[in-house]
Amino acid sequence: MNLQDEINQLNPMQKKAVLNTEGPMLVLAGAGSGKTRVITVRTAHLLNLGTSPENVLAVTFTNKSAQEMKRRVSSLLGRGNSKGRLMVSTFHSLCLSILRHNAKHIGYKNNFSIFDTSDQLSVIRNILSDIKFVDKNFKADAILEKISLMKNTDPINHKNPLSNHDPLYDVLEILYPRYVETTQTLNAMDFDDLIVNTIKLFKTNPDILEKYCNKYRYIMVDEYQDTNTVQYQLIKQLAHPRENLCVVGDDDQSVYAWRGANPGNILNFERDYPDAVVIPLEQNYRSTGNILTVANTVIKNNKKRMEKTLWTDKGLGAKVYIMKASDEVDEAQWTAQRISTLALEKTIPYESFAIMYRANIFSKLFEAELRNLKIPYTVIGGTSYFDRKEIRDIIAYLKLIANTDDAVSLLRIANIPRRGLGNTTINQLKEHADANNIQLFNAFEASNNPHAVEFTELIAHYRDIFSSGKDMRMAMASLIKEIDYNEYIYSLYKSNTIALKRIENVTGFIDTIERFCGDGTILLPELLERLALNDNPYETKEESVGVTLISLHSAKGLEFPVVFISGVEDGIIPHKKSVVVTGGIEEERRLFYVGVTRAMNILFLTYTSFRKKYGKSSPSFTSEFINELPKSAIMYVNRNEDNAMEDDQTVKAHMERIRKILG
DNA sequence: GAATCACGCATTTTT
DNA sequence: TGCGTGATTC
Numbered sequence: 036m037n038l039q040d041e042i043n044q045l046n047p048m049q050k051k052a053v054l055n056t057e058g059p060m061l062v063l064a065g066a067g068s069g070k071t072r073v074i075t076v077r078t079a080h081l082l083n084l085g086t087s088p089e090n091v092l093a094v095t096f097t098n099k100s101a102q103e104m105k106r107r108v109s110s111l112l113g114r115g116n117s118k119g120r121l122m123v124s125t126f127h128s129l130c131l132s133i134l135r136h137n138a139k140h141i142g143y144k145n146n147f148s149i150f151d152t153s154d155q156l157s158v159i160r161n162i163l164s165d166i167k168f169v170d171k172n173f174k175a176d177a178i179l180e181k182i183s184l185m186k187n188t189d190p191i192n193h194k195n196p197l198s199n200h201d202p203l204y205d206v207l208e209i210l211y212p213r214y215v216e217t218t219q220t221l222n223a224m225d226f227d228d229l230i231v232n233t234i235k236l237f238k239t240n241p242d243i244l245e246k247y248c249n250k251y252r253y254i255m256v257d258e259y260q261d262t263n264t265v266q267y268q269l270i271k272q273l274a275h276p277r278e279n280l281c282v283v284g285d286d287d288q289s290v291y292a293w294r295g296a297n298p299g300n301i302l303n304f305e306r307d308y309p310d311a312v313v314i315p316l317e318q319n320y321r322s323t324g325n326i327l328t329v330a331n332t333v334i335k336n337n338k339k340r341m342e343k344t345l346w347t348d349k350g351l352g353a354k355v356y357i358m359k360a361s362d363e364v365d366e367a368q369w370t371a372q373r374i375s376t377l378a379l380e381k382t383i384p385y386e387s388f389a390i391m392y393r394a395n396i397f398s399k400l401f402e403a404e405l406r407n408l409k410i411p412y413t414v415i416g417g418t419s420y421f422d423r424k425e426i427r428d429i430i431a432y433l434k435l436i437a438n439t440d441d442a443v444s445l446l447r448i449a450n451i452p453r454r455g456l457g458n459t460t461i462n463q464l465k466e467h468a469d470a471n472n473i474q475l476f477n478a479f480e481a482s483n484n485p486h487a488v489e490f491t492e493l494i495a496h497y498r499d500i501f502s503s504g505k506d507m508r509m510a511m512a513s514l515i516k517e518i519d520y521n522e523y524i525y526s527l528y529k530s531n532t533i534a535l536k537r538i539e540n541v542t543g544f545i546d547t548i549e550r551f552c553g554d555g556t557i558l559l560p561e562l563l564e565r566l567a568l569n570d571n572p573y574e575t576k577e578e579s580v581g582v583t584l585i586s587l588h589s590a591k592g593l594e595f596p597v598v599f600i601s602g603v604e605d606g607i608i609p610h611k612k613s614v615v616v617t618g619g620i621e622e623e624r625r626l627f628y629v630g631v632t633r634a635m636n637i638l639f640l641t642y643t644s645f646r647k648k649y650g651k652s653s654p655s656f657t658s659e660f661i662n663e664l665p666k667s668a669i670m671y672v673n674r675n676e677d678n679a680m681e682d683d684q685t686v687k688a689h690m691e692r693i694r695k696i697l698g
Numbered sequence: 699g700a701a702t703c704a705c706g707c708a709t710t711t712t713t
Numbered sequence: 714t715g716c717g718t719g720a721t722t723c
Contacts (some may be wrong), residue, residue: 097712127713151713261712294711395711416711457699568713588710610709626710632701649708650714 038079038111039360045069045076052281052314053077056084056253059274059308061301062283065345066330066632067321067594074257074283075104078121079111081253088120092251092273095125096258098570100592104257112312120253126266127226128568130233134224137243146560148223150440150568153427155179159445162213172476173206181207182214186227187263188297191235222440230265237272244272252277259304260283263295271307278308286341290588290626292618302341319632321343321594323352325668326638330631332665337621345632354670355631355638357661361674362645362652363400363602366667369674370599370641371404374582377597377637378410385411389583391630393607398584401601411581416589421566425524425537426544430566432514436497436557439476446475452523455486493517501559507552511545550574587630598634600627603642605656627660637674 042053049069052062053076064070074093082088095101101123108121122129131149138145143237150158159182173327181203185195195207216227224232237244254274256262259282262270274280280306280429289298305311319327327345334340358373374388390401398414406413420426428451431444439445450456462568463486468478476494479487500510515521521538528534551557551565553573583595587608602608609623618625627687 125713131713149713152711229713290710291712293709396708453699570713586710607709612709647714 059311060281061304061313063315067319068316075107077348086466090252093123093255100122130229148441150225253279256282260289260301261296267300328668334628367400367404385581391597413579415585442475596635597637600630603658
């Protein structure tokens with residue numbers, strides 16, 4: 036299908052958004068309203084009008100959506116067309132590429148490292164121990180969260196986000212500058228720094244900013260409701276003065292305030308850009324009528340939102356089913372049984388089902404019950420492959436090889452595998468480095484400890500090997516062999532099976548790396564960037580197998596024919612801890628709304644009478660959101676006479692549709 | 699440096 | 714309840 040046909044098929048609002056290419060525009064894209072389609076067709080249209088692809092910048096939050104967007108734009112324009120020159124990028128990778136070219140202007144070397152969360156935690160723990168600050172009430176991860184919030188809200192004026200009654204307030208006043216100083220000394224940036232430092236770069240070097248402003252004449256931002264204050268500032272800087280800025284988002288799906296997202300960015304768009312055109316997309320192409328009625332009714336209870344009502348021409352469809360289980364085991368069994376029945380009797384593929392929950396911990400019981408019934412499933416989220424100790428160790432080697440100033444990586448692996456560099460020796464070296472104001476690595480080099488010197492020689496040797504651009508796999512394999520990492524793993528774990536598994540992980544990691552590299556060879560710094568930003572341009576998108584188990588947060592952006600939202604109980608949704616913080620009950624309601632609007636044809640809401648919490652069973656109470664549901668669109672299903680659905684002709688008709696859709 | 703134990707804590711997560 | 718951390722001990 037060519038572009039013009041594609042445009043002709045859009046609904047009037049979508050078409051308006053696509054054809055309006057100049058000036059600021061807010062596309063208020065309701066759930067399932069064809070948002071991605073609008074963005075991609077709009078981009079293709081822009082290019083088709085003669086705009087050069089290098090003058091267009093599209094910003095997303097995840098690499099996955101960036102890749103998806105590139106793919107769709109290039110398929111709209113036909114092959115060989117501009118895919119490579121079009122800048123579709125995440126906030127972080129955009130900033131990273133800007134900073135790599137301009138590192139010296141903000142006091143960094145261009146081989147700066149990117150620190151992930153665990154690197155950040157190490158920095159904080161080191162500072163705490165340096166200043167001999169011991170207080171169990173101040174945990175590194177709580178401090179980190181606040182530091183991140185501080186950076187994301189007001190990095191330049193160092194505005195403390197806490198009230199001065201908060202016990203963490205004073206700690207943060209001391210730690211924040213120290214943390215910033217330390218990371219800079221280590222020639223490292225954390226994820227927040229990537230954005231913050233870009234803003235600073237632009238503030239202090241208007242000429243550099245101007246260059247980028249001239250380059251990016253048309254800017255699009257996806258998921259605008261998730262932008263935080265610094266991302267907002269960045270976009271504002273870049274869009275000036277043309278303001279050909281198209282932001283797309285849905286304030287009702289803003290569920291990341293707790294990590295700094297500022298829904299005010301979308302709510303205030305018209306105030307910030309007075310000439311803005313606002314286009315609401317309210318026709319929903321995903322869900323049937325009753326599901327949308329439930330979604331609309333619930334979300335209307337939020338006060339701070341932009342008014343919109345989703346509608347569909349699909350008809351009412353099945354009612355939203357509500358199941359009250361006796362306890363969490365019953366809930367999981369019931370859900371698994373329902374899936375089994377629907378799958379077998381109505382021949383719905385398992386891939387059409389999703390079970391959603393507020394917290395990943397809840398996946399356990401569902402997994403067990405699905406296993407019981409031999410139903411295949413995929414759990415999304417949880418701890419990442421890259422968080423494993425053995426993978427982190429190897430990555431620490433690579434990071435140190437790429438940036439010897441990275442003392443966090445250095446300290447991680449100085450004695451892994453053991454090479455006679457115990458705590459005492461390392462502390463002496465640290466003191467020596469501090470006293471002489473030199474990098475720790477240089478203190479190792481200059482030390483009269485042969486182990487320390489040998490270690491730096493090893494790193495230097497591999498620095499040469501990796502920078503020569505030789506085969507990455509060979510270099511890695513040889514490094515792992517030279518340090519005898521496998522032997523170390525065997526010595527670490529008593530059980531051979533566990534040790535073998537860990538070793539397999541390391542081998543698997545080398546394979547993963549190869550996939551990150553694609554056909555061509557890339558150098559170590561680029562590999563590390565891709566690893567840090569989780570950006571694998573060669574990853575083949577694999578269809579997940581079986582029933583999807585997923586948190587409500589992770590489900591944003593996805594859709595499934597049949598959805599179960601579990602644990603719709605007071606304290607879970609809304610979560611007891613969320614009610615008192617940033618987003619409060621309204622954000623919880625949005626999260627629930629996100630879950631509801633994932634469902635295409637059938638939606639179940641489940642909750643319990645009793646639930647085991649921390650080992651002991653206590654009564655659970657229905658979520659207030661259940662009470663907000665419109666009576667006309669819902670139907671209660673009883674455990675003992677669980678046959679209501681089978682008699683429901685609408686369900687049969689809709690199952691028929693699902694089968695058709697899925698071929 | 700390793701093994702053991704007690705204690706405390708317990709959303710959401712991408713980059 | 715169950716895991717991860719940190720202290721304690723050998």
